[in-house]
Amino acid sequence: MGQGEIRTPPAVRRRSATAAAGLLLLALTTFARADYQFDAPGTYLAAATAFPAWAETLDRHAEERRVLENCLAEIDACEGRLKGLRHVIQKAALLEPDRQLRLVNRYVNKRRYRRDRRRLTPSAAEGGQAMLRNQWATLIEFMQRGGDCEDYATAKYFLLRELGFPAENMRIVVTYERQLRAYHAVLAIRRSDGSSWLLESDNTIRKSRQRGYRFVFAVNEDGLWDHEQPVPAGALAAGR
Amino acid sequence: MHKAIISFLCLAAGAVFAQETSDATAKDDDPVDLRVDVFEVIDVTAEKAPVAAGEETDPDIDAILEEAEAIESE
Numbered sequence: 639m640g641q642g643e644i645r646t647p648p649a650v651r652r653r654s655a656t657a658a659a660g661l662l663l664l665a666l667t668t669f670a671r672a673d674y675q676f677d678a679p680g681t682y683l684a685a686a687t688a689f690p691a692w693a694e695t696l697d698r699h700a701e702e703r704r705v706l707e708n709c710l711a712e713i714d715a716c717e718g719r720l721k722g723l724r725h726v727i728q729k730a731a732l733l734e735p736d737r738q739l740r741l742v743n744r745y746v747n748k749r750r751y752r753r754d755r756r757r758l759t760p761s762a763a764e765g766g767q768a769m770l771r772n773q774w775a776t777l778i779e780f781m782q783r784g785g786d787c788e789d790y791a792t793a794k795y796f797l798l799r800e801l802g803f804p805a806e807n808m809r810i811v812v813t814y815e816r817q818l819r820a821y822h823a824v825l826a827i828r829r830s831d832g833s834s835w836l837l838e839s840d841n842t843i844r845k846s847r848q849r850g851y852r853f854v855f856a857v858n859e860d861g862l863w864d865h866e867q868p869v870p871a872g873a874l875a876a877g878r
Numbered sequence: 879m880h881k882a883i884i885s886f887l888c889l890a891a892g893a894v895f896a897q898e899t900s901d902a903t904a905k906d907d908d909p910v911d912l913r914v915d916v917f918e919v920i921d922v923t924a925e926k927a928p929v930a931a932g933e934e935t936d937p938d939i940d941a942i943l944e945e946a947e948a949i950e951s952e
Contacts (some may be wrong), residue, residue, distance in 0.1 A: 684910045691918055722950035729942045741939045745946065747928040771918040788922045812922055822924035840926040855917050864913055 672849040674826045674834040680868030699776040719781045743837045750784030788823035790839045809856040
């Protein structure tokens with residue numbers, strides 16, 4: 639080392655190393671948070687019934703369960719595309735869970751994309767003023783008519799429920815997709831190792847690198863989660 | 879006398895109308911309802927067409943999908 643060279647004091651080097659490690663940790667945390675988190679704190683908003691479009695879909699699906707049960711019991715009871723659905727459910731039952739996910743994803747994605755009608759319904763926040771809202775399809779409605787992205791996600795949800803996947807490990811997640819600059823819906827699956835998979839309508843299953851998404855909200859039979867405005871625990875209860 | 883009765887009825891009808899109107903325009907400030915309203919008007923329509931190379935191929939799954947398609951087209 640030359641005489642004119644200035645040496646960095648050890649304390650400064652330690653601080654720099656600590657700062658670099660902190661930045662690295664922050665980057666890793668940010669990356670980890672990019673994946674869908676089922677247990678993100680403060681995101682639970684309300685019961686599923688608080689979201690009318692979804693609650694109505696659950697009610698209609700419950701009414702249609704008998705049609706599906708009859709079809710599964712006897713092929714002659716199946717109308718139109720339900721025969722194919724019956725075949726997929728029966729064959730999928732023989733596969734292990736990961737392959738069930740792949741089969742359901744690809745089967746549902748083969749259905750026709752069709753923008754659904756939006757309907758005018760009163761808004762609570764706008765003093766009863768009518769607002770245009772999305773309609774969410776049941777499995778049978780989707781099989782018969784096709785649908786748009788939230789309908790693909792709901793069809794996968796209902797189909798996997800038929801195969802025994804628990805509701806607590808699945809959510810229909812509405813996202814803002816930065817690349818498309820549009821809102822999109824995917825089905826999120828909670829894995830036993832705590833990670834999440836996203837079943838996409840282009841046949842991919844995103845197991846990580848979900849960074850292109852901004853998660854907005856999510857629903858399943860048990861609840862509604864708000865991923866944009868997480869609230870501190872107890873704040874909603876206190877405000878109600 | 880008639881004028882008085884008609885005036886009274888008009889006032890009563892006006893009061894009822896005003897009451898209903900004020901009820902209808904009262905904003906719901908429940909935080910859950912406000913957020914649900916935001917969610918419900920989101921137009922979830924991004925279209926992503928299925929791609930063959932989207933997921934690794936699996937001969938068993940391919941076979942099941944082909945069988946299902948054949949059954950549906952019968």
